[in-house]
Amino acid sequence: MINRRLAMAAVATSAAIALAGCGGSGSATTSGGAAAKAAGGDELLAMPKVETTDGLVIDGEQVADKALFEAAKTDKVNLYSASGKESEDLTVARFKAETGIDIELTRMPTNKLAERVLSEQGAGQLKAGVVRVTDPRVAEDFAAKGVYTAYEPPSFAELSKADNVVFNKGQYLTAYYSAYVFGYNSQLVKGADVPKKWEDLADPKWQGKLGVVNAGAGGTVTALAHMHITEFGEDYLAKLGALKPRIFDTTSVQLEALARGEIAVATLGFNSTYGAEVAGAPIKLVVPEDGISGSFNLMGLTPEGAKSPAAKVFVNWTMSKAGQKFAAAQGFVPARPGLEPQKTGEYQLPAADSDAFKLYTPEDAVKFGKSDVATWNKAFNYVG
Amino acid sequence: MRAPTDLGAPTTPGSPTPSSGGRKQRSGRGGWRSSGVMLLVMGFLILVPAGFVLLAAFSETVPRPGSISLDLTVGNFAVLGEPGVTRATLNSLLIATLSTVLALAIGGFLAFTTARTNIPFKGLVYLFGLMPLFLPSYVGALAWSILGSPAAGLLNIGLRDLGLTGFVDIYSIPGVVMVMAVFYAPYAFLLIHSSMSLMNPDLEDASAVHGGSQWRTLRTVTFPLAMPAIVGSALLIFTHVLENFPVAQVLASPGQIDTLPTFIYRLMNASPSRGNEASSVAILLVVFILVITWTQRVLLSRRAYTTVSGKGVKARKVDLGHLRWPLFVVATGYFLIAIALPILALFLTAMRTSPYMSSFRDLTAPGALDASSFGTVARSDVFLTAAGNSVVVALLSAAGGTVLAFLVAYIVYRTRARARGLLEGVSMVPLAIPAIVLGIGLLWTWLVMPIPLYGTLWVMVIAFLAVQMPQGLRGIAASIQSTDKDLEDSAVLHGAHRARAITAITVPLMKVGLTSTFLILLMLSMRELTVPLFLYTNDTRILSIAIFDQFENGGALQQAAAMSLIYCLIMFVLSCLPRLLGSRGGLNNH
Numbered sequence: 001m002i003n004r005r006l007a008m009a010a011v012a013t014s015a016a017i018a019l020a021g022c023g024g025s026g027s028a029t030t031s032g033g034a035a036a037k038a039a040g041g042d043e044l045l046a047m048p049k050v051e052t053t054d055g056l057v058i059d060g061e062q063v064a065d066k067a068l069f070e071a072a073k074t075d076k077v078n079l080y081s082a083s084g085k086e087s088e089d090l091t092v093a094r095f096k097a098e099t100g101i102d103i104e105l106t107r108m109p110t111n112k113l114a115e116r117v118l119s120e121q122g123a124g125q126l127k128a129g130v131v132r133v134t135d136p137r138v139a140e141d142f143a144a145k146g147v148y149t150a151y152e153p154p155s156f157a158e159l160s161k162a163d164n165v166v167f168n169k170g171q172y173l174t175a176y177y178s179a180y181v182f183g184y185n186s187q188l189v190k191g192a193d194v195p196k197k198w199e200d201l202a203d204p205k206w207q208g209k210l211g212v213v214n215a216g217a218g219g220t221v222t223a224l225a226h227m228h229i230t231e232f233g234e235d236y237l238a239k240l241g242a243l244k245p246r247i248f249d250t251t252s253v254q255l256e257a258l259a260r261g262e263i264a265v266a267t268l269g270f271n272s273t274y275g276a277e278v279a280g281a282p283i284k285l286v287v288p289e290d291g292i293s294g295s296f297n298l299m300g301l302t303p304e305g306a307k308s309p310a311a312k313v314f315v316n317w318t319m320s321k322a323g324q325k326f327a328a329a330q331g332f333v334p335a336r337p338g339l340e341p342q343k344t345g346e347y348q349l350p351a352a353d354s355d356a357f358k359l360y361t362p363e364d365a366v367k368f369g370k371s372d373v374a375t376w377n378k379a380f381n382y383v384g
Numbered sequence: 385m386r387a388p389t390d391l392g393a394p395t396t397p398g399s400p401t402p403s404s405g406g407r408k409q410r411s412g413r414g415g416w417r418s419s420g421v422m423l424l425v426m427g428f429l430i431l432v433p434a435g436f437v438l439l440a441a442f443s444e445t446v447p448r449p450g451s452i453s454l455d456l457t458v459g460n461f462a463v464l465g466e467p468g469v470t471r472a473t474l475n476s477l478l479i480a481t482l483s484t485v486l487a488l489a490i491g492g493f494l495a496f497t498t499a500r501t502n503i504p505f506k507g508l509v510y511l512f513g514l515m516p517l518f519l520p521s522y523v524g525a526l527a528w529s530i531l532g533s534p535a536a537g538l539l540n541i542g543l544r545d546l547g548l549t550g551f552v553d554i555y556s557i558p559g560v561v562m563v564m565a566v567f568y569a570p571y572a573f574l575l576i577h578s579s580m581s582l583m584n585p586d587l588e589d590a591s592a593v594h595g596g597s598q599w600r601t602l603r604t605v606t607f608p609l610a611m612p613a614i615v616g617s618a619l620l621i622f623t624h625v626l627e628n629f630p631v632a633q634v635l636a637s638p639g640q641i642d643t644l645p646t647f648i649y650r651l652m653n654a655s656p657s658r659g660n661e662a663s664s665v666a667i668l669l670v671v672f673i674l675v676i677t678w679t680q681r682v683l684l685s686r687r688a689y690t691t692v693s694g695k696g697v698k699a700r701k702v703d704l705g706h707l708r709w710p711l712f713v714v715a716t717g718y719f720l721i722a723i724a725l726p727i728l729a730l731f732l733t734a735m736r737t738s739p740y741m742s743s744f745r746d747l748t749a750p751g752a753l754d755a756s757s758f759g760t761v762a763r764s765d766v767f768l769t770a771a772g773n774s775v776v777v778a779l780l781s782a783a784g785g786t787v788l789a790f791l792v793a794y795i796v797y798r799t800r801a802r803a804r805g806l807l808e809g810v811s812m813v814p815l816a817i818p819a820i821v822l823g824i825g826l827l828w829t830w831l832v833m834p835i836p837l838y839g840t841l842w843v844m845v846i847a848f849l850a851v852q853m854p855q856g857l858r859g860i861a862a863s864i865q866s867t868d869k870d871l872e873d874s875a876v877l878h879g880a881h882r883a884r885a886i887t888a889i890t891v892p893l894m895k896v897g898l899t900s901t902f903l904i905l906l907m908l909s910m911r912e913l914t915v916p917l918f919l920y921t922n923d924t925r926i927l928s929i930a931i932f933d934q935f936e937n938g939g940a941l942q943q944a945a946a947m948s949l950i951y952c953l954i955m956f957v958l959s960c961l962p963r964l965l966g967s968r969g970g971l972n973n974h
Contacts, residue, residue, distance in 0.1 A: 106921070107933075111653040115446075116827075116918075122450030123831035125838055127921065187740050209535075216654045246638060249653065249936075256941050257638075259739040260536040282740045383468030383642060383650075 044090070044278065044345075045329035048322045050098055056313065058098060058322040062154055064313045075310035077103035080117060080128035082110040082135075082218065083178075083297055084272030085252055086279070087330050094326050095317055101310050109250055110218040114138045121147050121302075129311030132299045134178060135219035136362035137369060139298040143171045148300030153316040155336060162337040162352075164296070164361060172300030175318050176332035177359065179270040179349050180224045180293040183285040188264045195265060197290050198232060202239040210245035211254050211266035215376035220251075220269055223295035223360030225376040226368055231291050231358065237379035247382055258283055271331035274344055287347055294333060294352070294359040333357065419801035422792055426810045429850040433825030434817055440663035440824075449832040463651075463661040464668060472642040473668070479560055479636070479643060480626040486565035487621045488614065490718055491572025497711055499580035500606075501702045504712045512719040513573035518955050519726065520911035520928060521567045522630035523948040526935065527726030528554050528563050529634050530733050530945070536741070538729055545743050555639030563635060564625045566722045571624070572617040579613035580606070585700045598702060619680045623673050627818035629914045630932075644669050645820050652824070659824070666821040673816040727949070734758060734946035761946040769923075770930035771954060777841055777926055778909035778958065781848035785905040786898055788849060789856030793864045794886070796857075808857070815854040819914035822851060827918040839921045847919055848909045856905055863897020864890075903959060910955050927951045 051057040056064040064072060077095075081088050085107045092105050108116065110133055118141075120126040131147060133139050142148050150170045159165045165174045182201060184194060195201055201210065215225035228237055246262070248254035251269050258266050259281040270285060270292075277283050299318065305311035317323045324334040328342035333352050341351060350356045377383065439447050442456045463469060494513040497503040516524070531538050532554030540550025553559060587609065591601040607614075629645040637646050644665060651662035704711060735753045738746075746752055761767050792811050796804045814822060826847045830838045837843045867890065875885035891898065913928040920929045931951060934944040 109653065111657050115652070115657055115659070119448050119827060119831045120838075122448045123838065124450075125831060125836075127839060185740065187742065247640060249637065249650075253936060256739065256935070257533075257536075260533075260941070261740050261742070262533050262536040280738070282738065382640075383466070383471070383647070 044094075045326055045342075048098065048325075052100075056099060058317070058320060061320050061322065063099070063316045063320050063322075064309075068309050068312060071309035072099075072101050072313045075101070075308055077101065077308070077310040077314045078106075078127055078129045078304075079103060079132065079314065080106045080108070080113060080130070081132040082108060082113045082138075083132050084269055084275070086255075086275030087271040087332075088132075090275055090330050091326070095314060095323075098322060099313060099317060101313055103310070103314065110135050110138055114141070117142065117147055118145060121145060126302055126304055128302055129305030129308040130299060130301055130314055132175060132297065133219070134295060134297055135222070136296050136298065136365045138219070139167070139172050139296075139300070140362065140366075142300065143168050147302055148172045149303050149306050151301040151306065151312070151315060153312075153319045155316075155319045158338070159319060159336060162335065164359070165335045165337075167298070167362075172298050173315070173319065174335040175297045175299040176324065176327040176335045177294045177352055177357075178220050178297050179287075179331065179333055179357075180220050180227075180295065181268060181270050181273075181285055181287055182265060183258070183268045183273055183283055184265045185258055185261050185263075185282055186284045187282045188261050194284075195286060197288050198228070198236070199290070201265060201267070202236060202243070204243070206245075206265055207243050208245075209264040210240065210243050211248060211257060211263035212240070212245050212380070213248045213251050213254055213267070214380070214382055216373045217249060219360070219365070220293075220295045222365070222369055222372055224267060224293040225372045226360050226364060227291060227293040227358045229372060229375055234375055234379065237376060241379040241381060245380070247380060255281070255283070270344075270347075270349065274331035274347070278345070285347060287349060289356075291358050292350060292356055294357045296360075296362070297332065297335075419795050419799070419803035419807055422795055423803050423807050423810065425788075426792065426807065426853070429846065430810055430813050430853065433822055433829045433850065434813060436825040436828045437663050437666060437817065437821050440660050441667050443660055446657065446659035447828060449828065460660040460664040461667075463658075463664055468642060469647065469665060469668075472644050472647040472665075475557070475636070475641055476626055476643040476645075476669075477672075479557060479564065479632075480622050482557075482561040483564035483568065483625045484618050484622045486561060487569040487625075488572045488618055490565060490569035491574075491617065492576050492614065493711075494569070494573045494715060494718070495576035495580055497704075497715065499577050500700065501704050501711075502708065503704060503715070504708055509712065509715045510577075512715055512722075513577070514570055515719070516567050516722045517570045517907060518959065519567065519723065519952060520630075520913065520955075521564075521628065522634065522911075522913050522928065522932065523730070523951065524567050524722075524726055525563055525631040525634035526931075526944065526948065527729045528559070529638070530729045530941075531725055532559060533638070538732065538741075541741060542744060545745070553639070554635055555641075557636075557641060559639075560631065560636045560641065562721075563631055564628065566718070567631070568621045568624055569718075569722070571620050572614075575613040575617040575620075576610055579610045583609055588700050602702070615680060615683055619676060622676060623815060626672060627669060627820075629818070629820050645818055648818065648820055652820075663821065666818055669818050669821075670816050677812075677816065727952075730945040730948050734942055734949060736942070739941065757942050757946040758950070761943055762950060766925070766930055767927075767947060767950070770925045770927045771950075773841055773844075773924060774910060774927040775954070775958070777844045777848065778906050780841075780845045781852070781909045782902050782906035784845065785849050785852050785856040786860070786902045789853065789860040789901060790864075790891075790894075790898065792853075792857055793860040794890075797861060797864050798869065811853045811857045813854075814851050819851060819912070820917075823847070823915040823918040826850065826915065830919070839924065841924050843919055844916055844924060844926065847915050848905075848912060851912065851915050852905050852908050855908060856901055859901035859904055860894075860897060863894045863901070867893050867897075906958055907955065910951075910958065927954070 048059040052069070055062060055066040056069040079092065088105055088107055092103050095101070095103055106128070113133065117126065117128065117131055126147065131142065133142070148171045150168070152170050156166070156170065159173065167173065182195065195203070213221045215221050225237070246257065248257070251272055254266055255268070255273060255276050257263050259276065268285065273283060273285055277285065299315065301311055301315055319336060321336070321339065324336045324339055325342055328334050328339070329344060331344045331347070331349070333349055334342070335352065341348065352359070436447055441460055442458065443453050444455050444457055445451065445453045447453065491513070494509060498506050498510045498513065503509055532552045534540065534550070534553045534555065537550070537552055537554065539552045543550045543552070554563070583606070588601050588605050591605045596604065627645055629649060632643040632646045633649065636643055642650070648662045648665050651658040651665065734757050735755055737752060737754045741747070792807055795801050796808045830843045830846070837846065871893065872885045872889045875889050876882055880888070911928065913932055916926055916929050917932070920926065925933070927947070931944050931947050934940045934947060
């Protein structure tokens with residue numbers, strides 16, 4: 001008899017939901033998501049000229065020779081990334097649009113990704129062809145444990161000219177730099193209230209309305225903590241901490257909270273926030289005049305990737321002018337030297353070698369990483 | 385007849401089954417053979433992953449495949465002295481205690497009114513008690529964060545629309561307690577309902593005959609008789625709340641309230657990862673749960689609570705009088721909080737074109753609502769793959785889990801096999817290990833195993849079999865204990881082979897118990913989020929993970945909300961399955 005009651009419950013409620021659901025799907029559109037649309041078309045950046053008669057040539061630059069390109073067409077890139085989901089979706093869609101090669105993304109926060117990659121690697125079951133992380137210490141650990149294998153994309157000579165781009169003879173590369181800034185909900189914060197400098201974030205008016213991601217969550221946020229400490233002192237962090245900000249585990253959840261108006265201002269990764277803004281979230285970014293925190297977005301080919309033509313094309317493309325330009329268009333700072341400045345929508349980020357760009361180097365990470373996080377935790381009374 | 389209700393029925397492991405006294409020994413010869421094989425299987429499923437966690441707690445480095453270190457240390461336990469751990473422990477215990485009390489009050493109220501009173505629309509109130517089972521706690525928490533977040537929560541926006549200051553803050557201990565209690569109340573409801581509706585009225589009649597008032601009879605006879613169900617569900621709810629990760633992560637973390645599971649998650653996600661210390665905090669959680677289990681055993685083993693006899697009985701009904709309607713309103717209030725508001729919130733979130741809303745008046749603007757997200761989500765590859773995977777995994781693990789639980793229960797309760805106590809103990813181990821930690825242990829186990837199951841759906845099935853063994857065993861145990869052994873023995877006496885006697889007699893007799901256990905396991909598999917969190921790969925995403933991923937990693941609340949609703953719908957449809965299976969025959973056996 002209970003079975004019958006159970007079934008009644010199921011039927012009654014499923015009917016209610018089904019009715020609601022049907023009402024919903026009636027007017028469905030076939031659009032495939034804002035990211036794919038924005039990346040695949042000319043919205044973010046005009047599509048480059050792609051020639052495929054002799055391998056893959058994009059804007060006159062050879063990205064893959066004929067043999068590699070032909071082999072890659074029937075292959076698939078398996079990308080593991082700790083880079084922001086929004087921007088990684090854009091990149092993946094753009095790569096697919098420019099090269100026609102299939103790609104699959106597994107996105108996880110840096111630490112979870114590291115645990116996963118090292119476990120898979122230890123068991124000889126690493127599925128990824130390319131692994132992208134935001135913490136130099138994690139990349140170095142990957143290199144030491146054989147997750148990364150040396151590989152030279154066609155632009156290798158060019159890349160070698162810059163500092164901090166090629167590591168361990170090409171075992172891993174800086175794909176681009178991430179910029180960390182701040183932003184606000186454009187429906188809640190207007191006119192004179194809009195913060196312009198880092199100092200403005202410490203204003204008591206943001207009591208309970210500020211959002212931050214905990215400094216231990218990944219390379220980009222540790223980099224930001226380091227910049228705050230070295231440029232403005234521990235006092236600055238203490239002032240932010242005194243505002244009782246909402247502390248998040250991931251940037252994505254924080255972005256959603258900012259869009260909903262749960263918080264009014266937040267320290268933000270430039271690229272992921274820009275992606276959300278393009279997708280229609282009521283968020284505006286600020287490129288503060290008193291410094292932008294820069295951190296590494298590192299990428300390497302795995303032994304599995306060395307066997308995958310598609311994975312190789314992905315690395316080639318990422319380091320090509322077209323790939324770098326697209327990265328800039330969505331809010332990264334290109335790693336490849338000698339490129340023209342590229343606007344990101346209405347915003348202009350400084351070049352990698354400019355003074356305003358405070359880069360958190362792998363040496364900084366090794367030297368200060370632990371103490372920076374500890375200082376940050378203390379200032380925000382955070383346990384982690 | 386008894387049971388989805390028997391989920392977590394209090395059992396007294398190790399003690400001889402009642403009335404088994406003078407029976408002759410069964411399967412004396414196969415004593416070690418069958419139990420030994422099962423012990424190996426269960427040990428492999430459960431103890432190996434648990435062993436990895438234990439090893440991690442005492443190791444210098446995280447035991448990863450290829451680098452298992454045997455340099456043991458107790459240094460990881462220093463983390464237990466950190467003020468953060470103390471705070472997280474106190475929060476966890478406080479939240480678990482309050483949630484248990486509240487869940488018991490809600491579940492007990494609904495159970496009593498539906499089983500023993502003349503509350504209006506009794507069938508409907510019964511449904512109210514059951515329905516939250518179909519809403520995974522992660523989805524419920526997500527919905528409540530949409531409803532009750534302090535600045536942008538829909539309830540607060542509504543209050544401000546009415547000219548009041550918004551005052552709901554779900555990111556607080558009362559908020560977390562409310563959501564936990566609301567979503568775990570069905571456990572109390574089902575157990576207590578079963579106990580109350582099957583109660584023999586003789587004792588209550590005796591009380592009434594001797595002049596006891598209705599209230600006095602309830603207080604001194606009815607409720608004490610329902611004690612095993614009340615204590616059993618209290619234990620179950622307390623342990624579930626204590627180790628609940630999704631609700632705490634979605635609702636407690638934003639308010640900077642750490643619980644032990646979120647603290648463990650944080651340690652795992654620290655940079656660099658502090659997996660060893662996370663494991664040592666996990667050991668603390670295990671200790672708590674062992675203490676609770678032991679307490680329950682001591683409490684319940686002292687007295688006899690025989691209330692169900694072979695005779696068909698009709699439980700006494702209490703006339704609520706003028707309280708009938710007010711109590712119905714209270715029950716409806718529960719329905720609103722547990723189901724209606726969360727579903728509406730998800731629905732609205734899935735429909736809103738802009739994530740930002742300052743007033744409900746915004747919804748009247750042209751283009752403010754758009755239902756296309758349902759279609760987009762339902763047609764997306766992510767959803768289709770995840771939905772298919774979820775159904776396959778849930779069906780396989782529920783079927784496998786039911787069979788395993790039956791085999792274990794049979795050995796434990798129907799044989800004198802030497803290892804039966806141990807077998808039961810091992811099967812209950814997952815209850816004492818937080819899912820978040822067991823998930824990691826399972827990841828390490830199946831990465832190290834030479835059998836190439838990692839990255840396939842099978843590894844999910846195996847993980848679910850391990851994690852849900854206690855629930856499966858409890859369901860089957862209650863059923864097997866209430867099924868008479870004499871019939872099966874008669875068949876054997878008349879020359880049938882034991883295996884044939886089991887399949888021809890015991891299994892059909894236990895049909896309802898088996899089906900309801902299958903249903904419970906099916907639902908649990910569909911809902912499980914924490915364990916697959918560490919096991920999923922690109923190809924093996926299941927629905928719960930897909931939703932978590934959408935929100936936690938993608939910040940795509942709209943898609944997550946749309947997918948959550950479709951997810952619940954699929955669960956309702958699946959819940960009809962056991963009935964379809966059951967109705968093909970055999971229900972009349974009872």
